[in-house]
Amino acid sequence: MLAIAGILVVAAGMMASRVLLEEEAATVASYAVQQGEFVITLELRNGELEAVEAEQITSPQVRGQLKITHLFPEGEIVEVGDLILEFDKAEFEQKVTEREQELEAVRAELEKTLANQLVEIGRQEADIENRTAQLRLAELQVEKMKFESLVEREEARLKARQDELALEQAQRKLDAQHVVDQADRKKRELDVAQKERRLDRARKDLESLSVNAERPGLVVYEKIWKGGRAEKVRVGDEPWG
Known part of the structure; x- marks a missing residue:
């Protein structure tokens, strides 16, 4: 309000100087008005100022101990993309590494399972082909034995029946x-999917430890409880996640 009054007073003095120059031809000091930043200075004896619009930055919801390693200086202006807040990443980077190793292990187990299944199925299919051929030979032998003795014909038919049963088995x-392979494969695939989700969650937790400004503004530190009293947050504090 004081700054506005000052501008009006300057403007009124300029108009008065023109009248005096015309009527009395007297010299009156004048000043050029320039456009610039409008600054208001307030002195507070008690209390605190709060912004009408503010964006509160809170600790990320993660599993693990949080420790602040970086804070943007209080009272300074941040621009979009500036790093405002960052937490210690060591524990969370280790967790990502562990999750990556777990995922790699279950993927290897899946590949091993699929390979073993492929070998076993191939072996059994080859066995079926052999038994099919044996059955066909036995059936041909039965046809050849039609003019042989009854005992020999029965033996040939019995052999063909045995080969047929073996093929069915x-x-x-x-x-x-x-x-069995489908159930085992499904279990391995579920293990892989679970490990992928755990790795994705660990990576998101790690990413959330760095907080960047989404819009420009003035940085003001909040107070947190430390040792039974509220104090402004600072580097080294371990807030709850």
Whole structure:
């Protein structure tokens, strides 16, 4: 309010000088008015000032101990993208490394499982092919034995029946193997998905430890409870996550 009154007073003095120059031709001092920053200075004896619009920066919700390692200077203006607040990353970087190793391990187990399954299925399919061929040979032998003795014909038919049963058993074993493999593969894939989620969460926790300004503004520190009393936050503090 004082600054506004001062401008008006200066403007009124300039108009009065023109009248005096015309009527009395007297010299009156005048000053040029320039556009500039409008500054208001207040002196507070008690109390605190609060911004009408403010954005509160809080500790990230993470699992682990938080320790402040960087704070943007209080009372200074931040621009978009400036690093306002940062926490110690050592514990969280280690956690990311552990999660990466866990994911790598379960992925390796999945690949090993798939490879073993492929080998076993191939072996059983080859066995079925062999038994199919044996059955066909046994059936041909039965046809060849039609003019042989009854005993020889029965032996040939019995051999063909045994080969047929062996083929059916091999096929059932292969079908069961597919079911077992699918369940085992599903379990391994779920393990991989779980480890991927844990790694993603660990990476997000690590990323949240660095807080950058999303809009310009004046930095004002909040008070937190330390040792039973409220004090302004500072580097080295360990706030709750």
